[in-house]
Amino acid sequence: MQIDILTLFPQMFQSPFSTGLFQRAIDRKLVRVDIHDIRDCTHDKHRTVDDYPYGGGAGMVLKPEPIFEAVKALESGLSPKQEERRVPIILLTPQGRLFSQQIALELSKHSHLVLICGHYEGIDERVREHLVTDEISIGDYVLSGGELAAMVVVDAVVRLLPGVLGSEASPLDDSHTTGLLEYPQYTRPQAYRDWGVPEVLLSGNHAQIAEWRRQQAISRTLERRPELLDKANLCLPEKQLVERLKQPQ
Numbered sequence: 001m002q003i004d005i006l007t008l009f010p011q012m013f014q015s016p017f018s019t020g021l022f023q024r025a026i027d028r029k030l031v032r033v034d035i036h037d038i039r040d041c042t043h044d045k046h047r048t049v050d051d052y053p054y055g056g057g058a059g060m061v062l063k064p065e066p067i068f069e070a071v072k073a074l075e076s077g078l079s080p081k082q083e084e085r086r087v088p089i090i091l092l093t094p095q096g097r098l099f100s101q102q103i104a105l106e107l108s109k110h111s112h113l114v115l116i117c118g119h120y121e122g123i124d125e126r127v128r129e130h131l132v133t134d135e136i137s138i139g140d141y142v143l144s145g146g147e148l149a150a151m152v153v154v155d156a157v158v159r160l161l162p163g164v165l166g167s168e169a170s171p172l173d174d175s176h177t178t179g180l181l182e183y184p185q186y187t188r189p190q191a192y193r194d195w196g197v198p199e200v201l202l203s204g205n206h207a208q209i210a211e212w213r214r215q216q217a218i219s220r221t222l223e224r225r226p227e228l229l230d231k232a233n234l235c236l237p238e239k240q241l242v243e244r245l246k247q248p249q
């Protein structure tokens with residue numbers, strides 16, 4: 001997958017993408033991330049990227065020309081075949097659709113993504129109307145710019161690409177992939193202080209372990225994020241379990 005990120009602060013991306021799982025994915029050529037400085041697409045002495053809002057008001061607004069030009073420069077590097085597949089051009093903004101595991105999965109199917117990090121008070125509306133194909137928010141709060149949001153999106157997407165997680169690890173069990181939160185995990189030592197590990201996990205009985213995990217995922221989701229259960233794919237006995245768990249103990 002090719003990911004292009006347009007930003008006013010390229011230096012912010014140095015460390016997150018040169019660490020651990022990410023660096024490995026880049027080294028193995030499973031993903032390529034190119035960071036582009038929007039200021040490189042300005043043509044005045046001061047490399048101006050923003051201006052006062054028409055109609056007045058506080059703050060500055062990102063100008064359209066450098067952003068259109070930066071995206072155009074990327075598109076001219078695409079082969080016609082890639083262009084046909086329509087590369088998503090995603091603006092990170094608190095006004096976007098709320099990011100989720102489902103959206104991460106959807107984005108992971110593309111071979112190329114372009115992310116635009118907004119800044120200042122806003123971005124000229126013509127960028128939204130005529131350039132951007134998708135707008136994503138990572139939560140109902142306002143960050144000082146789209147950079148951290150872009151990192152969150154890229155991280156969640158890249159770990160879903162085939163081969164990025166080790167062979168035994170599976171993103172299919174992740175919290176939210178199944179519509180449920182993940183079951184509790186334990187590792188050695190078997191006894192730590194006075195605290196043991198649930199017997200069933202030591203039993204070697206894989207069917208029982210799978211059932212225990214599924215039940216734990218359900219009860220944990222009910223306890224912490226009950227609204228997720230409405231959309232989870234539960235069978236009848238599991239729905240009955242939810243009803244039993246809801247009864248006061």
Ligand code: ADE
Nearest residue numbers: 092093094137138143149
């Ligand atoms: N830029 C500023 N706040 C944001 C948010 N919550 N999500 C995505 N981009 C943003």
